[in-house]
Amino acid sequence: MLPAKNIPWFATASREERWLVGVSGGADSVALLHFLVEAGFENLVVCHLDHGLRGSASAGDADFVGNLAAGYGIPCEIGRADVASRIKERSESLETAARNERHAFFFRCAEKHDCPRILLAHHADDQAETVLWNLLRGSHGLKGMRERSMMATKKGTSLEIVRPLLGVRRAELVGWLTSRELPWREDASNAEPIAIRNRLRNEVLPLLDEITGRDSIQAFARGAADTEERAALEDWAFVQADVLDPQGRLHVPALRKLPVSLQRLALRKFLIDDGVTAVDRELLESALGLLDVGNAPVINLPGGGRLRRKEGRLWVEKMHEE
Amino acid sequence: MLPAKNIPWFATASREERWLVGVSGGADSVALLHFLVEAGFENLVVCHLDHGLRGSASAGDADFVGNLAAGYGIPCEIGRADVASRIKERSESLETAARNERHAFFFRCAEKHDCPRILLAHHADDQAETVLWNLLRGSHGLKGMRERSMMATKKGTSLEIVRPLLGVRRAELVGWLTSRELPWREDASNAEPIAIRNRLRNEVLPLLDEITGRDSIQAFARGAADTEERAALEDWAFVQADVLDPQGRLHVPALRKLPVSLQRLALRKFLIDDGVTAVDRELLESALGLLDVGNAPVINLPGGGRLRRKEGRLWVEKMHEE
Numbered sequence: 320m321l322p323a324k325n326i327p328w329f330a331t332a333s334r335e336e337r338w339l340v341g342v343s344g345g346a347d348s349v350a351l352l353h354f355l356v357e358a359g360f361e362n363l364v365v366c367h368l369d370h371g372l373r374g375s376a377s378a379g380d381a382d383f384v385g386n387l388a389a390g391y392g393i394p395c396e397i398g399r400a401d402v403a404s405r406i407k408e409r410s411e412s413l414e415t416a417a418r419n420e421r422h423a424f425f426f427r428c429a430e431k432h433d434c435p436r437i438l439l440a441h442h443a444d445d446q447a448e449t450v451l452w453n454l455l456r457g458s459h460g461l462k463g464m465r466e467r468s469m470m471a472t473k474k475g476t477s478l479e480i481v482r483p484l485l486g487v488r489r490a491e492l493v494g495w496l497t498s499r500e501l502p503w504r505e506d507a508s509n510a511e512p513i514a515i516r517n518r519l520r521n522e523v524l525p526l527l528d529e530i531t532g533r534d535s536i537q538a539f540a541r542g543a544a545d546t547e548e549r550a551a552l553e554d555w556a557f558v559q560a561d562v563l564d565p566q567g568r569l570h571v572p573a574l575r576k577l578p579v580s581l582q583r584l585a586l587r588k589f590l591i592d593d594g595v596t597a598v599d600r601e602l603l604e605s606a607l608g609l610l611d612v613g614n615a616p617v618i619n620l621p622g623g624g625r626l627r628r629k630e631g632r633l634w635v636e637k638m639h640e641e
Numbered sequence: 642m643l644p645a646k647n648i649p650w651f652a653t654a655s656r657e658e659r660w661l662v663g664v665s666g667g668a669d670s671v672a673l674l675h676f677l678v679e680a681g682f683e684n685l686v687v688c689h690l691d692h693g694l695r696g697s698a699s700a701g702d703a704d705f706v707g708n709l710a711a712g713y714g715i716p717c718e719i720g721r722a723d724v725a726s727r728i729k730e731r732s733e734s735l736e737t738a739a740r741n742e743r744h745a746f747f748f749r750c751a752e753k754h755d756c757p758r759i760l761l762a763h764h765a766d767d768q769a770e771t772v773l774w775n776l777l778r779g780s781h782g783l784k785g786m787r788e789r790s791m792m793a794t795k796k797g798t799s800l801e802i803v804r805p806l807l808g809v810r811r812a813e814l815v816g817w818l819t820s821r822e823l824p825w826r827e828d829a830s831n832a833e834p835i836a837i838r839n840r841l842r843n844e845v846l847p848l849l850d851e852i853t854g855r856d857s858i859q860a861f862a863r864g865a866a867d868t869e870e871r872a873a874l875e876d877w878a879f880v881q882a883d884v885l886d887p888q889g890r891l892h893v894p895a896l897r898k899l900p901v902s903l904q905r906l907a908l909r910k911f912l913i914d915d916g917v918t919a920v921d922r923e924l925l926e927s928a929l930g931l932l933d934v935g936n937a938p939v940i941n942l943p944g945g946g947r948l949r950r951k952e953g954r955l956w957v958e959k960m961h962e963e
Contacts, residue, residue: 518852530840551902559881580873
């Protein structure tokens with residue numbers, strides 16, 4: 320049995336507050352929606368994006384989700400995107416294009432329903448795959464999805480993403496739906512039919528199970544719990560390090576007093592907070608060089624900005640502000 | 642080409658100081674020994690343990706290493722262990738028994754040669770496998786081998802382990818030896834013929850390479866660089882948190898002021914520093930419970946000790962001191 324009451328998030332979440340719920344029609348998001356209804360959430364809005372990637376099956380998914388929501392008397396937003404065109408126009412990968420369209424849709428729903436939070440049905444199997452994939456892409460530390468995270472637009476609006484099912488195995492969700500004879504759309508959750516991720520899921524993780532005799536999905540998902548722990552530790556350390564001046568610039572003499580690992584951490588957090596993406600080891604090493612007055616006082620940042628040292632302070636000069 | 646001068650550790654290490662070097666006779670440790678000689682290290686001691694696991698090949702390995710050292714005029718310690726008997730007597734796994742015998746041998750060499758440091762030839766492939774295996778065993782965060790680490794005995798003696806080759810691929814070492822026409826003992830480095838680790842190396846890592854089109858060994862080994870970063874961050878945070886009283890006990894009111902992730906960190910470091918092994922998530926949650934005066938003031942620790950709360954302090958009561 321997998322009732323909502325065994326999932327920690329459900330114990331404390333407000334039933335009265337409005338929540339958007341992303342529902343693809345796949346087993347995971349369908350189970351999430353049923354859990355929410357059973358647990359007494361009264362103010363839900365179902366959000367479904369047709370990515371336009373599955374031909375006539377896409378329309379079937381949208382109908383299924385629309386009917387499911389209508390059956391419960393829940394408002395439902397059905398959006399349509401043309402991911403294939405976006406890929407051509409912007410040279411984005413399928414994964415990136417689909418995600419960007421989905422996020423844009425979620426923001427539109429959030430605005431329309433005046434609701435800055437959305438529930439998504441990512442589960443432990445997704446988490447394991449994400450941890451492994453991030454590790455293979457050379458991420459900094461162990462990086463999984465967080466139970467709560469914020470998305471922001473350039474216009475400054477933000478949307479909280481909540482993932483209550485990260486600790487639940489996909490098989491449990493399917494088992495629960497099956498035991499209740501509740502239907503879902505096969506493959507609907509695969510709006511991201513990414514060859515690599517599918518092969519990690521279907522080949523690597525089962526091979527690891529077989530070799531180690533352990534449940535590798537649980538192992539990776541548990542490892543991802545470290546994502547939260549690490550983030551909290553870094554946030555605390557950054558505050559303790561006390562390296563920002565009243566204008567929010569990095570104070571070089573304060574930085575110099577820290578051990579180099581803390582200098583790296585402070586520079587990384589400062590750059591990320593300032594919207595610099597792709598902060599990798601190489602960039603951090605150049606940024607560290609700015610602490611040495613013998614070096615040039617400015618480095619280029621990805622995306623066109625610069626990190627500048629002047630009068631004992633470091634700050635980011637944005638490309639368009641120069 | 643892979644000369645020692647491209648490996649960071651060689652740039653700063655003292656050539657005059659005495660260094661023990663673990664040499665199995667396999668390509669990795671044989672390459673390390675040649676590098677050290679070429680780089681001008683003058684005071685080496687070769688240490689080779691015959692684990693007694695490879696039948697007559699074991700004696701061949703020992704002869705090979707003995708001759709290699711003699712050719713360079715380097716003192717050589719050859720030890721013999723009966724790992725199979727140890728497994729029977731102590732019900733240890735092959736991996737644990739072999740490691741314990743090896744460590745005991747290294748400590749004997751360290752004492753005999755008055756040299757508290759040993760160089761080992763673990764390389765990037767070993768590191769990748771270790772990271773993956775630790776992750777699958779549910780380790781806390783990304784955990785690889787460290788370039789420098791300390792081993793301690795119960796008697797209080799300690800031995801520094803240094804691994805200069807963690808960033809170097811095994812294929813580079815083999816390629817270097819081949820280009821110099823230098824021989825090594827095939828399989829000699831496999832003193833730990835562990836089915837699981839071998840399968841990770843021979844099946845999983847190549848499959849990951851194939852699926853992702855990336856070099857997964859480099860990715861995991863890079864990920865392991867985070868081991869150092871994380872350790873440094875935690876050490877710094879523990880000092881900043883300032884939770885030890887002058888007697889080295891945990892100060893409960895100071896702990897209570899910290900965010901829970903820092904409380905966990907402080908408890909974990911405190912227990913590990915006190916020699917408690919196997920500090921897992923479950924144990925930490927029980928230990929956290931001690932911060933609440935409504936709970937019982939003592940919890941049992943693995944290995945028989947206890948963590949006790951009294952007069953606003955926490956400390957470990959060892960089993961034999963009670």
